[in-house]
Amino acid sequence: MTSITRPQFSATNRPTGYYTYAYLRENGTPWYIGKGTARRAWDRHGNPNTKKTWRAPSNDRILILKWDLTEAAAHRHEMYLIGIYGNAFTDGGLLTRNFTDGGEGCSGRVTSEETKAKISAANAGKDRPQELRERISRSLTGRVQPRELVERRKASRQGYRHAVETVARISATNSATKLASDASATKAAEVGVPHDVWQTMPKQARKHAAKYKARAEACGYTLTEWMGMTRGERCSASKRRYFQQQAA
Numbered sequence: 001m002t003s004i005t006r007p008q009f010s011a012t013n014r015p016t017g018y019y020t021y022a023y024l025r026e027n028g029t030p031w032y033i034g035k036g037t038a039r040r041a042w043d044r045h046g047n048p049n050t051k052k053t054w055r056a057p058s059n060d061r062i063l064i065l066k067w068d069l070t071e072a073a074a075h076r077h078e079m080y081l082i083g084i085y086g087n088a089f090t091d092g093g094l095l096t097r098n099f100t101d102g103g104e105g106c107s108g109r110v111t112s113e114e115t116k117a118k119i120s121a122a123n124a125g126k127d128r129p130q131e132l133r134e135r136i137s138r139s140l141t142g143r144v145q146p147r148e149l150v151e152r153r154k155a156s157r158q159g160y161r162h163a164v165e166t167v168a169r170i171s172a173t174n175s176a177t178k179l180a181s182d183a184s185a186t187k188a189a190e191v192g193v194p195h196d197v198w199q200t201m202p203k204q205a206r207k208h209a210a211k212y213k214a215r216a217e218a219c220g221y222t223l224t225e226w227m228g229m230t231r232g233e234r235c236s237a238s239k240r241r242y243f244q245q246q247a248a
Contacts, residue, residue: 015067
């Protein structure tokens with residue numbers, strides 16, 4: 001019988017693709033099942049409730065189970081293993097650091113209704129700083145979510161209806177946005193500037209748009225061309241116009 005040599009994975013010799021892994025006790029039983037890519041198995045992990053972190057006691061207690069998987073396959077294998085070994089908070093050969101059923105981040109975490117109410121009350125009225133919003137937006141830009149997750153989210157939203165207060169708030173926001181857009185279009189029309197050009201103009205340029213437009217046309221340019229010129233190019237154009245007038 002031909003024996004198969006198992007790769008000796010480490011933080012520097014990491015498995016390819018997505019993979020599943022286990023943290024083992026001294027007796028070889030797993031106390032944590034996880035999935036990830038790159039050096040996830042060798043990073044610190046955290047308890048979402050207590051904020052405490054941990055990692056495997058040593059590298060020889062980290063067992064890579066399957067590797068070179070797709071993300072969806074790693075999710076399924078993680079859920080399968082957690083289902084076998086149990087999702088318990090007690091010792092005795094069962095898992096002691098898995099707080100979810102696996103599959104997609106923290107989905108599946110068992111949270112009481114009382115805890116949910118406390119979390120909701122603590123977060124009520126909080127407004128994230130603009131800098132944090134932009135940082136989150138940049139981190140999510142270009143991310144492609146698994147089709148299984150998209151389909152699961154769509155199924156969970158079937159038949160969902162917004163509360164009356166939410167509908168009213170959305171309607172008011174959309175109305176305010178439309179009014180602001182209409183006002184912007186009216187101002188652009190008064191100056192004689194195309195609305196798409198008006199929207200790209202800085203606030204200071206909008207304030208003096210009529211003057212800019214008259215100067216641009218006097219020098220033989222459109223306002224769009226004028227706004228795309230540097231200050232030096234505008235000065236040169238104004239000087240040429242001045243000398244042409246003097247020559248005439």
